[in-house]
Amino acid sequence: MFTDVKEALTYVDEILTRAEVFGHAIHVLTYDQETICPPKAMEEQGEVIAELGNMSFKLTKDEKFVEAGEYLYAHREDLDSFDRSLAESLHRNYLKTKNITPEKNHEFSLVYNKAFVTWLEAKQKADFSVFAPSLSDVIRINREDVSLREEALPDLYDNLLGDYERGLTQKDLDETFGKCKERLLPLLERIKNSKKVIRTDFLSRPAAEEPQRQFARYLLELMRFDFERGAFTTSEHPFTDGLGRNDVRLTTHYHEDMFYANMYTVTHEGGHALFEMLQPRENYDHHINDLKSMSMHESVSRFYENRIARSESFIDLVYPKMKELFPTVLERVSAHELYEAMNTVTPSLIRTEADEFTYTFHIIIRYEIEKAMIRGDVRVEDLPALWNQKYEDYLGIRPANDREGILQDVHWTFGMGYFPTYALGNMYNAMYYNRMKTELDIDAAVRAGDFAKINDWMAQNVFAQADRLDAHTWIRGITGREFAPDDFLDYLEEKYSAIYEL
């Protein structure tokens, strides 16, 4: 038994440092799977990942490690805020995994990996039936996983939501999304009925890969991405991965007929990357560098993507570079026309390419489907029909096939509960944007390309505490106000009323 916190901390540090060897390898192997690994090797590599994950899992199941963690949790009031966060995380993790054997953990990993592989195949074939059995398996093990937890919440889905944002429940989301629908649905109608004509004719003009690559690099340099401590490549499904203190990677994807997709992927993933790169060094020393909730993470990526990169100041800033790299795409297109085009509201099928306004509906649709799926209110084979119906109901459009419908997102290969964090991210950043505005002239900084100023504010206010606080405490700390979607809804109303002259 441990008798002082120092001794317990030393032991925990030793084990977690060992576990991080596996963690690092798993990050690289997963990154490799998403970017390079050949199709026929995917499953084998997934098995290697599962094996290494289990070795790490076993380390944290060790009795002495659990004792140390519980000792620290019992004495958490004696710890500094970094170690306290670690202790709380160890305790939460202990409750979650206490009844999960390494064999069970390994079984779970294999199911997730298999789901990822079949999803890739299903998406390529645009055939949901290829993925359906794996999705049923994922739901089954989500249920089994939660049933094995100590002190689980009574409702299954609430537990899954909490995995991505601690404390988040359906009650909160129903209320938040209710407000969104109440204000956004009528606003969407008004936008649809607006007489304003926004030019979009140039959006599908072809842009070659090479200038797109150069533009992506230019954007990341502008954002102050540190290429010495990070990497930038491509993948079918763009993502960001923080592999370590000195290794943050993001990917993009080039579409020849959608030059702006790369632009918003890079600013979005670049935001995630900055959050990882500019978090306090101490987070790594205390093994708490990945405790930030996904809502916090998405708030930052969407801050850079939407609040910054869809602003008129930003468009004015990058317009000359774009004219240089894409002369034919922007032939006879003014900066203001580009700004408006980047902010057209057009109901569309693919979430990651959705405009800022309709995006929330993509999330609401997924949230409602997840709830139905987890409650068993819909059979797995009926999901594509439900998906298509919801797109019809909310956005008035209907996918032509499963690839542009229910198979578009990777998330269900690893479980339910992630999607709402995207929408919450928009709401958090609307709150801290309003706060930031009182302290610095954001538009002037953007026009000057002075991202150091913006990043510094983000680092001090948004990034610094993120891994040590739950989301509601964190946003209260930044803004002095309770979480609510109103700032976001006000912002949308104001911005789109101006653009659509409502």
Add this chain to the structure above:
Amino acid sequence: MFTDVKEALTYVDEILTRAEVFGHAIHVLTYDQETICPPKAMEEQGEVIAELGNMSFKLTKDEKFVEAGEYLYAHREDLDSFDRSLAESLHRNYLKTKNITPEKNHEFSLVYNKAFVTWLEAKQKADFSVFAPSLSDVIRINREDVSLREEALPDLYDNLLGDYERGLTQKDLDETFGKCKERLLPLLERIKNSKKVIRTDFLSRPAAEEPQRQFARYLLELMRFDFERGAFTTSEHPFTDGLGRNDVRLTTHYHEDMFYANMYTVTHEGGHALFEMLQPRENYDHHINDLKSMSMHESVSRFYENRIARSESFIDLVYPKMKELFPTVLERVSAHELYEAMNTVTPSLIRTEADEFTYTFHIIIRYEIEKAMIRGDVRVEDLPALWNQKYEDYLGIRPANDREGILQDVHWTFGMGYFPTYALGNMYNAMYYNRMKTELDIDAAVRAGDFAKINDWMAQNVFAQADRLDAHTWIRGITGREFAPDDFLDYLEEKYSAIYEL
């Protein structure tokens, strides 16, 4: 104690299967280091690789595993040829590592990784002094490693040579390289004095990256590289890595002012890749898939690079595609002019870009320097001067800096003894080319783009036994003759006499 081979085989299989989880992860992590890993994360990732390597090492140090291996070795006559090769390999490995503790092994790994990182930095700065301390460390641990081996050969360098080609000694190499010098030096003089003028004016005409990428892909498709079981990317220093039965990866590098560098990198690395892809499936089941010597491997890569891709039939085959992709580079250049340009003899500084003829001198230089270095006949700080002097002596040219001199190759970051295998590879493939020629019309197959025919012959004759035989037995099996450099020297004399009209 084991009492039957079946039981011992089962145990060995179980442990090696577990070790391969680490092996697979290490391959991916190393591939990642060479291709993507950001500069500041290199050392940390090296430490992860060393840790995983040590976990694997510990598995094979397990007493019961050693017992099983030694039992199999004692009963090797009762085994089939796959298991016999495995047993022999386990025994050799046991003798090599018996006295090496996991701590020592870990120390070695860290030295090699550190050497790799400092070499990268030194090369970038073109400053040998940055790498010198690491090189001294590598020599020191090479010496220590050999001193700890059971049944080591009396001479240090002979042991290191044997690590890449079993049984290879300086006595063999002195004789082989002696013959080379005897015939090639006077021939080089005659070439230098030839009146023949070969056009090379177009070789540095700029070729953009995109068509080079397309051409690389075209070449790999021609060679029947299986993209479902392999990947193809770029790296500063091209290489091939066989990660598993379904995962063989190669890289290339695009130089805008050297379009042909990509062409010969891809055919060379593509050769390595085919060897890995087309080896018997049983090699994997029996854990002997990487027992082939490096000379065998280089014989295959250089077969595809030189014997195939530098032949006039091959140039005729790919010329139309090249005209299409590089119209300005090949403007007013005939296929025959291209063939001659791809076969000019020009003493040059960089081994990997050397022509087929002078290549052997690049190896002889490195061989002589390694011998001197290992015997302690030259101080590490004096190596650049020795390097430059040898280039002057053999090729009449002198590097302007260490980057294009002694720092050009990665090999010394992991030890000495590798380079000779490149030259031996040329000699082996000259022998089996002559044999192949008696069984199929190679030129006709190449002209028809019928690589399936060539690959099949290679798979049946060259690849099939490689992992189960030492190189001399292997080449005897393929050709019915003893190893000698004469076929290679005859080939060079005949080919270059024709080109230079000697």
